[in-house]
Amino acid sequence: MESTLDKRQMTEFYKRMLLIRRFEEACGRLYMQGKVRGFLHLYIGEEAIAVGAISALQPDDYVIGHYRDHGHALAKGMDPKVAMAELCGKSTGSSGGKGGSMHLFDSARNFMGGHAIVGGQMPIAAGLALASKYKKEDRVTVCFFGDGAVNQGEFHETLNLASVWKLPILFLLENNLYGMGTHVDRSRAGGRHIYEAANAYDIPGVQIDGMDVLGVNECVSEAVKSIRKGKGPRFVEAMCYRYRGHSMADPTMYRERNEAQELGIKDPIDSLKKFMVQFNVASEEEFTEIDSAVEAQISDAVQFAEDSPAPGMDAVHTNVYA
Ligand SMILES: Cc1ncc(C[n+]2csc(CCOP(=O)(O)OP(=O)(O)O)c2C)c(N)n1
Numbered sequence: 001m002e003s004t005l006d007k008r009q010m011t012e013f014y015k016r017m018l019l020i021r022r023f024e025e026a027c028g029r030l031y032m033q034g035k036v037r038g039f040l041h042l043y044i045g046e047e048a049i050a051v052g053a054i055s056a057l058q059p060d061d062y063v064i065g066h067y068r069d070h071g072h073a074l075a076k077g078m079d080p081k082v083a084m085a086e087l088c089g090k091s092t093g094s095s096g097g098k099g100g101s102m103h104l105f106d107s108a109r110n111f112m113g114g115h116a117i118v119g120g121q122m123p124i125a126a127g128l129a130l131a132s133k134y135k136k137e138d139r140v141t142v143c144f145f146g147d148g149a150v151n152q153g154e155f156h157e158t159l160n161l162a163s164v165w166k167l168p169i170l171f172l173l174e175n176n177l178y179g180m181g182t183h184v185d186r187s188r189a190g191g192r193h194i195y196e197a198a199n200a201y202d203i204p205g206v207q208i209d210g211m212d213v214l215g216v217n218e219c220v221s222e223a224v225k226s227i228r229k230g231k232g233p234r235f236v237e238a239m240c241y242r243y244r245g246h247s248m249a250d251p252t253m254y255r256e257r258n259e260a261q262e263l264g265i266k267d268p269i270d271s272l273k274k275f276m277v278q279f280n281v282a283s284e285e286e287f288t289e290i291d292s293a294v295e296a297q298i299s300d301a302v303q304f305a306e307d308s309p310a311p312g313m314d315a316v317h318t319n320v321y322a
């Protein structure tokens with residue numbers, strides 16, 4: 001872990017990652033209490049990717065991703081209160097409580113969802129990037145997706161057109177080694193170096209450590225700079241690890257309990273903290289203060305969600321397009 005970033009930026013990364021971690025833990029608790037219903041896919045362990053990548057963007061840039069979306073939404077600036085209310089199905093949520101965990105959306109911050117169909121966000125991402133190019137807007141689209149999405153037709157169709165049309169788009173693969181309970185080695189030829197697939201479409205691809213927020217930020221900053229210059233799409237494969245099951249309903253019987261240890265997985269939040277303490281960027285006391293502030297922010301979000309009203313009956317016929 002090396003970096004030329006300053007204290008303010010590193011502290012911001014730490015805060016954001018911790019906010020996501022604590023948010024996810026609170027979601028897990030609310031789910032167990034029956035207050036969050038439906039599917040719930042936690043992003044715990046992968047925080048460095050959302051935070052490192054999205055911190056390299058401008059507010060006008062688009063972010064779009066899959067159903068494991070809380071981390072991306074929070075990193076793009078969505079208010080944790082609004083996100084938590086959405087998860088609890090409340091009218092104060094980002095989609096008025098009608099979207100839930102998999103469909104967070106914040107168009108004011110250019111966070112374009114939260115998509116439940118594996119790979120379904122990819123052609124939409126290309127559409128966003130095409131619109132920006134057509135309208136000559138200085139905007140980059142970052143499309144997040146998982147290792148399970150790369151075996152979908154949309155992945156190949158999107159990479160092809162994005163390259164042919166030189167779209168301002170970054171494909172950001174979060175390779176957490178699993179698509180539900182299936183290890184990537186069993187579902188994908190060359191599953192540990194998927195980035196090479198981008199070369200087939202003339203898109204430069206790299207593989208990075210997705211557990212290192214500073215490394216992610218540096219790599220994405222460079223890629224986005226090139227995309228902004230009109231040099232066409234880029235592809236980043238961030239290797240990471242999903243600490244929890246695929247969803248809350250998954251008891252993870254298909255992998256050994258000590259797999260993360262065996263793989264030498266380093267926690268992204270602990271690693272950054274150790275780095276900052278070692279190089280005197282921040283003291284233990286400063287971290288204690290940040291930790292309490294984040295805890296307070298999360299309890300406020302939970303309280304807000306619990307106190308908010310459910311959508312009224314008048315909402316039954318709104319946002320229905322068929
Ligand atoms: C088209 C489609 N097929 C199957 C599913 C069921 N499904 C939901 S998540 C998932 C696994 C995707 O794994 P990955 O892309 O690696 O993302 P991760 O959950 O690891 O973040 C599958 C198969 C779906 N939602 N959409």
Ligand SMILES: [Mg+2]
Pocket residue numbers: 146147148174175176177178179180
């Ligand atoms: Mg996966």
